[in-house]
Amino acid sequence: MSIFLAKRLAILVGTLAAASLVIFLVLEILPGNAAQVMLGADASQEAVATLARQLGLDQPPLARYGRWVTELMSLHLGLSFAYGSSVSSLIAERLGVTLPLAVLAMALTLMMALGLGILAASRPNTLGDFGTMAVSQIGIAIPSFWLAILLILLFSVRLHWFAAGGFPGWRAPLEAVRALILPALALAVVQGAILARVTRSALLDVMREDFVRTARAKGLTRRAALWRHALPNALVPVITIIGLQFANLVAGTVVIENVFYLPGLGRLIFQSIANRDVIVVRNVVMLLVAVVVIVNFCVDVASALIDPRLRALSR
Numbered sequence: 001m002s003i004f005l006a007k008r009l010a011i012l013v014g015t016l017a018a019a020s021l022v023i024f025l026v027l028e029i030l031p032g033n034a035a036q037v038m039l040g041a042d043a044s045q046e047a048v049a050t051l052a053r054q055l056g057l058d059q060p061p062l063a064r065y066g067r068w069v070t071e072l073m074s075l076h077l078g079l080s081f082a083y084g085s086s087v088s089s090l091i092a093e094r095l096g097v098t099l100p101l102a103v104l105a106m107a108l109t110l111m112m113a114l115g116l117g118i119l120a121a122s123r124p125n126t127l128g129d130f131g132t133m134a135v136s137q138i139g140i141a142i143p144s145f146w147l148a149i150l151l152i153l154l155f156s157v158r159l160h161w162f163a164a165g166g167f168p169g170w171r172a173p174l175e176a177v178r179a180l181i182l183p184a185l186a187l188a189v190v191q192g193a194i195l196a197r198v199t200r201s202a203l204l205d206v207m208r209e210d211f212v213r214t215a216r217a218k219g220l221t222r223r224a225a226l227w228r229h230a231l232p233n234a235l236v237p238v239i240t241i242i243g244l245q246f247a248n249l250v251a252g253t254v255v256i257e258n259v260f261y262l263p264g265l266g267r268l269i270f271q272s273i274a275n276r277d278v279i280v281v282r283n284v285v286m287l288l289v290a291v292v293v294i295v296n297f298c299v300d301v302a303s304a305l306i307d308p309r310l311r312a313l314s315r
Contacts, residue, residue: 004304012297019289020072024065027282039276051081068282077283082275087283090268097167098257098264101180101187102249108188109195109245114238116192117199122226124204132196139193148186148259155182165261183260187253191245198241202234209233236303243299247292 035051056064071077077087120132156164162182168175206212207230215225254266261267265284272280 005301008297008300012293015293016290019293020069020286021065023282023285023289024068027278028061028064072283072286078279080272080277080280082272082277082280087280090280091265091284091287094263094265094268096170097180097262098250098253098266100176101184101253101257101262101264102246104177104180105184105187105191105249106242106246108184109192110242112188112192113195113199116196118203118226118231120196120200121203121207121230122223129200133200136193136196139189140197142190144186144190145255145259147189148183148256151182151186152259165259167262179260179262183253183256183262186256186259187249191249195238195241195245199234199238202237203230206230206234239302240299243295243302247295250291250295251288 035048039047039051052058056067059067075088077091079085080087080090083090116132116136120129123129152164155161163179167179170176203226207226212225212229215229216222220228250265252266253262253264254270256262257264257266258270265288269281269284271277272284
């Protein structure tokens, strides 16, 4: 297990280093003056030169990259040009919305997907199986932003059950959770449809294995064989998809947060791009990359704990 962890940690560090280099190259080395972009085309040369010195753009590229990496490791990410406050505090504040939204969306995804996937796999080639897969296919085909608009029209405009947008803050926890339900549902439907199909496919594949047939031959019912033997062995691909989906939920809330006017990371990066705030864009993108990479690392470790064969393959 130690060799497996060492290899996965090396991959994690290497991926983060490569990602930081790509982000730095795209935002600071490619043609174009970042200070000019931030101030706009009509800014004077004196103002551009002053901002360039403040941003350290007059230093060599290698020195700028080393300073940025040092800032990342110390969590001192500089000051936002548009907001006038530290990038660290901005990200911490916005994570208080994006992370609970992703967790709630993931919980709804698991409730829908595992239930539908297990139901379909327990009764293959029946009307319930075909109906479940048809519903999941529709869920995959619906864009999340379009579903979000439909949810607003139904539950906010027609029924007045939820607010159409905004976030009251965590001082009122119940109202805060209430404000996240519709956006979480809009995110969860698509992800739940995908996970339901993966769960069904993984369970049916395991149900065809020899050890399951042996258990059935010893008198175990199909339902008991599915829950005791098939489901634990089908968890590896399901957990892999769950990890990828959670990372996508954290990194992919840009559209949904803007539909519901939620002050999360997605809206922050959208506003920072509009404000030409390159410092915030650079650090938020790096954070989102780190979330995806770290979640994938956790998924690899969890899969290895469930299936020892994966540890053996890495030796």
